[in-house]
Amino acid sequence: MNFFTALLAQMPDAVAKGLIWGLMALGVYITYKILDFPDLTVDGSLCTGGAVAAVIIVGGIPAPMALIGALIAGGLTGAVTGLLHTKMGIPGILAGILTQLALYSINLRIMGNRSNVSVSVDEFPLMASIRYPWQTCAIALVFCIGTIAVLCWFFGTELGSAVRATGSNPNMSRAQGINTDRTKMVALILSNALVGLSGGLFAQYQSAADVNMGRGAIVIGLAAVIIGQVLFSRVRAFGGKLTGVVVGSIIYYIVIALVIRLGLNTNDMKLISAAVVAVFLAIPYWKSNIAQKNHRRSLAAAAAGQSRRAENA
């Protein structure tokens, strides 16, 4: 039973990480699912949020203020991607990649040309720490619930509806007088603000901001979105779908904990994550292919049966 007790002992940490990264996954949901814009800014903006929060806390300013800073900094990075896309005509994916690349340098600058800034829970009153995973879970849960509530409200408003319309049908949106450049900016800013917030919390949790902390974040975000979508496929309510995203993020980290317990090399984690996301992305495609084949076979079988009956008669 040693295996299970050890795994169980890791649960608080997995859930805490899942909830913190759930905020980022909610941001990914906004761009990927609602706006239909695969935004790769997040790999950079997560670290931006973490770096800003860490630097502010080290500067002696309370952690909640640092999180507001992380939120704003994340939003700014989204604005940069949005401007690259809407004002300079750069395709969405490429705009995100450019911002992400540029952010690597900016994040180093924010941290004073160092690759990490440590914030110890011994020196500063932090809102999250790996040493107190349950307390972190409680705080992160409050953030997730608050964020889901705000998003439910926002996407019910006129502006939020316009953002959803832009993702669903940009031509129709413009015909209905929606400035789709503006709605894209709004969604990208909102999304990356959440990613920045998540980074701000995560830097506190792991007691350091690190220039590599966002690497592969988009894949984890997508994994959470897709796991949530599969598990909550019957849920129609918007709030339920968002909850699914956070649950998906928690499940992702539980699976990771399990995989590590099984003795896999943590260096292989990115490979495993990418493979898992690839498979989940492929499932709808495979499903439809198999369904088409089965449909064709069943029709052929029915036709064969009919002609046999005709011969017999």
Next chain:
Amino acid sequence: MLELDQVCKTFNPGTVNEKTALDHLTLRLEAGDFATVIGGNGAGKSTMLNAIAGVWLIDEGSIRIDGADVTELSEHRRALHLGRVFQDPMVGTAGDMTIEENLALAARRGERRTLRWGIKKGERDKFRELLKPLGLGLEDRLTAKVGLLSGGQRQALTLLMAALKKPKVLLLDEHTAALDPKTAAKVLELSDKVVEENRLTTLMVTHNMKDAIAHGNRLIMLDAGRVILDISGEDKKKLTVPDLLARFSKASGEEVESDRLLLA
């Protein structure tokens, strides 16, 4: 009132694919005019509608709606004055959103999208009243996703959305071409009703010469990006398809077979 003055548009200028789509096109619609637009493939019918809608900037000339110059206004700013229905039923509505959400989006055309609720309380009843006359049962499915509706239902909904804010000009771009004949006839009937009830100035592009003759008070024929025929009043009422073909040959200076116009 809609005025197009010497409107020119060339696609891919300076390349082998250069195509003059609109060639000093001039057209004036009076308030309440319902003009049908016909012409062969590449005559510039859809291009003219896109020019009015502001999908891209025109090269030369000007476009005025009710006297106001909209030539350089972006597509979404112009939307306030325009109602549009497209050939593809998928284009006119947001499939991932519900019927009431689509109508609510249309009800705010030309207004600033704020942080007030996307659908106000009283609006649902208004939408229900609006949908009832269609006889499609949509009034009981306000919260159904539009993606679940048939092509005909989506076009009917798009038409209602286009007329909701009483646009100064209604643009119908072959909006029945993708529908089966029975559904197409229904949507056309509805279009007539909507135009009449709201007294909308309308441009309706069609491939069907019979429809072009049967609907509206004016018939405009385009060829090579310009207006070659403009028939209205009593003249239009007496028009027949052979008449139209004969007049087209005379105006364009070439013999044509009816299929080039009908089937193009």
